[in-house]
Amino acid sequence: MLRLSLAAGQFRARCPGVMTQLYSAASALLLCTLTVLFKTSVSGDHVPMLLWTTQRSQCNPDTALHEGHVVSAQELTVLLQPVFTQNSRHLIVFLQDTLSIDDFTYLSESYGNKNPFQNVQEILQSSSCLVLPAVDCEATRYLLSFLQESGAWNLTNITNLDVSQLEVNTSKPNLLVVHLRPLVSGLNKNFTLEAIAENDKIIGRLTMDLQERGINFSVIYTAVRPSRISRRTDVVGELRRRLMATEEEGSLSYPPLNVTAGSDTCILFYASNFSLKANSSVFIDLTNATFVMQNVDISSSECSDTNTTLSLKYTKPVNEISSLEIRFLMTNKFYGSSARNWSTLDSVEIVQDGEKFAKFNVSVISAPAEYSFHCQLVGTSNHYPARLIPSNNEAKNWDVFISRLQIQGFNVENNQFSYASDCTGFFTPGIWMGLVTSILLLWILAYGIHMIMQLTTNNRYDDPKGPALSVPQTE
Template sequence: MLILGWDASDDGFGYATAKPRQISRRTDVAWELRRQLMATEEEDSLSYPPLNVTNGNYTCILFYASNFSLKANDLFFIDLTNITFVNQNVDISSSKCSDINTTLSLKYTKPVSGINSLEIRFLMTNVFYGGSARNWSTLESVEIVQDDKKFAKFNVSVISAPAEYSFHCQLVGTSNLYPARLIPSNDEAKNWDVFISRFQIQGFNIENSQFSYASDCTSFFTPGIWMGLVTSVVLLWILAYGIHMIMQLTTNSRFDDPKGPALSVPQTE
């Protein structure tokens, strides 16, 4: 529910909402409303509620994926989607929340024949960066522990967002083709393939047990856009150089000055 009103002590409209909180006093009201509508539409499109981790009376972690699957040693294919989000047959008691570090721990008992136990950890940090003058939430690493003895660790690329936002990416995993990659950090991690689609996670500043506006992993300047921009710049430079050279063309002044000496052409027999 959104309430608009006039606040005599402010220069603009004051508002209250159950959606993501205002992150800057200078944020334009219309843009803030647009972000709230986008967040509402995204939450409405979820097939099932996100996994909710609580710390006392408040939610500290939200996690969602439309497909959450693993492959181990090219032998075991493990689909964790239903048992994580639909049936929620997963142990999250080892998850930890704080204002600086958050760990989402997902423990499964016999998720597939041949594996007795499986734990997946998502490790997130909340750090202030002076360059942007704000806190950023970053998924630092993902860990997989099989049968309490085999430990695989993955470093994570480009999964970060302002601390007030959630993070969303259409494809996350170990494939080189995914915009957000899980990069093996040890030898055991090379035995695992991870596939996550419509990935969304938030580990800080959650309000009303709902995702905040999502910062997407796909940048506005995609490789195709960069190629088009570079090509356009090169063509414009060639055009400008050609026009400059044409403007520099001149004719001999002897043919243009009627008062100049006559042109003498010697004649020979």
């Protein structure tokens, strides 16, 4: 044993570099393993999916789903088989932009005495249901294409949210796709709760109407991507959610809208939410029509090296409006102060029914011509970092909500966005707080140094020319 210890000691003494390399290799291997495991545990966005039917039960699926299991696309096709094997082939898909399983508890508690999911919960309690807490977002994105390929459906897209005049031909299998009102991220909680409550009313109204007609049907309620409502759990879960949120920021839930000039792409446009409100009452959601279904006419768009116009034309987006056109006017100019070209979104125009013309001037939306522009919130609200300012009286009748806007009108390469220039300014409230605090501390330091430099010799020591100090010796 003594010889072994001496040998080991001599080896460590003679070969310190070898030991260091071994420790480094082991640490690197351990770090890589932990990184892979951590990425595996935190990757993959998922959304809930609710299925219910007026016929036989869809509960108790053959495939056991344990807690935390994320349903893949292949597993989802197996779980949806009962929908295609029952006698009635009427299927309704309620598609929302964002939804998480925590919304059903978190938002219900935030709403007070009222429950924004009242109709959905009542339907789930009275009907045969199947609740999938976590379905892979990739599976939900291809859900509509999978359903269309699974049968000869009579497809009907409902985007105007008016189901009172819906006609269903019961002689053919019907696939009704209802695009619900989007939950605009970044707005206050009351707006989100009102949007969910409105969607819940639409679900209850449509299902109740079909039941009164005696039509048997199945329903799927899901979303395109998860919402960002945080769950109050432990620190590890919070870290996981933050990493997932950061990863989500860099990914697009659907491809951007592209405008081509010949064979080249000249305009790219993306938004997670694109909606309008006319006269403070008529809500128009254009997100799905623009990016998902692409029921938009872009033939009037124009591209050049100096001026670009993105024209979006919609036919009857809601019952109150027969046609709607939205134009984004961009310019590319050279500025001598920066010695480079800058692309600027100068104005946004809205033309309703070919007559009513509304124009908005745009603030803070500019970027180098080689870059794209990105902003988390753009609209008419005063609280948005990039504002659309009404330029005429007709524009005052419109409210615009755009979330996660990214647009590029010049120098598009490989049909992809270039590096994004964000709308966040250089002097945000946090930066101002840091600057003021730093200036105050520097002033205190400078004042202290100045006072020290003003000290003289007489202040430091006793004056030798002054009167002597007399101390009496008698008591």
